[in-house]
Amino acid sequence: MTGTLVADTPAAAARMLDERTLLPVEVAEVKTSEKSFLTGxxxxxxxxxxxxxxxxxxxxxxxxxxxxxxxxxxxxxxxxxxxxxxxxxxxxxxxxxxxxxxxxxxxxxxxxxxxxxxxxxxxxxxxxxxxxxxxxDFIRRQDDLKSKFVGAMIYPCILATVGLGAIIFVMSFVVPRIRDLLSEQDLPLPTKIVFALSDILSLHYMEVGGVLLVLIIAIVSFFQTQVGKGFWAHMQLRMWGIGPIYTMVALCRFCRIFGTLLANGIQILHALRIAKDSAGNQILSDAIEKAASSVGQGESLTPPLAKSKVFPPAMLDMIAVAEESNTLDRVLVEIADTQEMRTARQLDMFVRLLEPLMLLFMGAMLLFIAIALLVPILQMATTGLR
Known part of the structure; x- marks a missing residue:
């Protein structure tokens, strides 16, 4: 026989084999798991x-x-x-x-x-x-929802990256060459703004990179504090466009986990605390913890969830009816199924709206740069004709 044992020392592994009436011929240490290159x-x-x-x-x-x-x-x-x-x-x-x-x-x-x-x-x-x-089935559904979200955001991310790269290229390489032609002109305000931004990108890129790095470190450090975590949890639920979608994804995950746990015979208090830990948002976790305390005191599940103002009224009504009829496990999974389909449609609509908005924004930026460069050129041409 060959196999792997978890033991503190080779001698301990040999004793474990002896207890199973097996005579060890060779005992050697092996890696217990693969290691991550980044984290170890x-x-x-x-x-x-x-x-x-x-x-x-x-x-x-x-x-x-x-x-x-x-x-x-x-x-x-x-x-x-x-x-x-x-x-x-x-x-x-x-x-x-x-x-x-x-x-x-x-x-x-x-x-x-x-x-x-x-x-x-x-x-x-x-x-x-x-x-x-x-x-x-639960893991498969979670992966499908995650794949839909990631797949929907690929094109907007590519669009934003290409547009930002085009703007940086124009400001860093095109604008400085045109600026030499307009050095003696009385420049309008838009042109001065474009030239100032071009100077920052082309001449002070090291300072800009340092400021961005410090800013990123400061933001990450802030979000690791208790106040920052609470602020981020609030932003996740209230952010324009993506906030309602994130909220419904978190609620669907909670309902599916909670319902699945109940259907598998786990007591409601223990199921609530497990579902709380996997909710993914501190505000939602606090609401579920209050609901668990309420249930532990013999009260209903719905009122503390309603006080959080995160759960939609229709969902709360369904949970209340299911709690009274003792069908909470089945109804929670049905809520998750229904809301996941609606959330997928909302995500699709959000992405379809986001794409033209991003195109309009980047087009407006490029148009502003073009007008800022063309106005002094036209003024110079008009002055030359006179």
Whole structure:
């Protein structure tokens, strides 16, 4: 037999093998996970690969394959070396007596606490296959929504980059050459503004770069403070255009996670606190924490959520009705499904509106530069004709 054990020392690994009535022939240290080049920490395994693993594990368990055998097969078939290594360690931990959830909990870079909590509930309740399938579907939906957002923003980002590059090129290389021709002219105010900006970009680019670097460091440092985090959380929800979309994405994530946890047998208080940690916004997390405290005191879930003024009234009404009819788990997932489709349409409309606005802005900038350069040239030509 060959395999991997998690132990403090080679001697501890040999003792673990002896307890399993196995005689170690060779014990050697191996890397426990791939390292990130930038951070040096454990490299996070992509959600798509983890989703496929959950789905395959659920299929094998439904077919009657034991957990250990299923983990061994999937570790051998995993395309990603990091995932294969993690699955081998999970297999060894389960073989050593750990539950599947406990074994996965040793690898937070691969399996999030949310997934581990749901799998633990499935193990205790005897519906592990159903939980794995639901977690796989949950990850797939989250990845689809993220892919739609990233895909929708690619073209505007390219457009902004190209437009900014064109403006910098004109200001840095074209304007200085024209300025030599107009050095003796009485320049209008727009032309003076363009020439001043051109001087800053072409002659003082080092100072500009230093100021931008200091400004970026100051902004990042501010957003790492408690006040900055609160300000950023407020901006995420209230920002023009993208704010309502971000809010609905966060609410959909909360509803889907909360509903999925409830459907998998996790108690409402524990489910609320798990969903709070994965909400992604401090204001929303505080509202959910207040709701958890309210539920813990035997009160309703809806009033503290309404006080946050983040949840739409229609969503709150549906949650209130579902809470009274004891169908909260099903209704929350239905809310997430419906709102995700509406959010995708809102995102598409926002991007379609953003593209012409960006074109108009960059066109106005270039037109301003052109007019600022053409006016003194026309004045010089008119003076020459006279």
């Amino acid at each position: 920490g454990a490299r996070k395994i992509s959600g798509a690969k983890v989703s496929v693993f959950y789905e395959q594990l659920a299929d094998l368990l439904r077919a009657g394959v034991p957990v250990l055998r299923a983990l061994k097969v999937l570790s051998e078939q995993a395309a990603a070396p990091a995932l294969s290594r993690v699955l081998r360690e999970v297999h060894d931990d389960v073989a050593g007596g750990d539950t599947l959830a406990d074994a996965m909990d040793h690898h937070p870079h691969a399996f999030s606490p949310l997934h581990v909590s749901m799998i633990r509930a499935g193990e205790k309740g005897g519906f592990l296959e159903e939980v794995l399938a639901r977690v796989s």
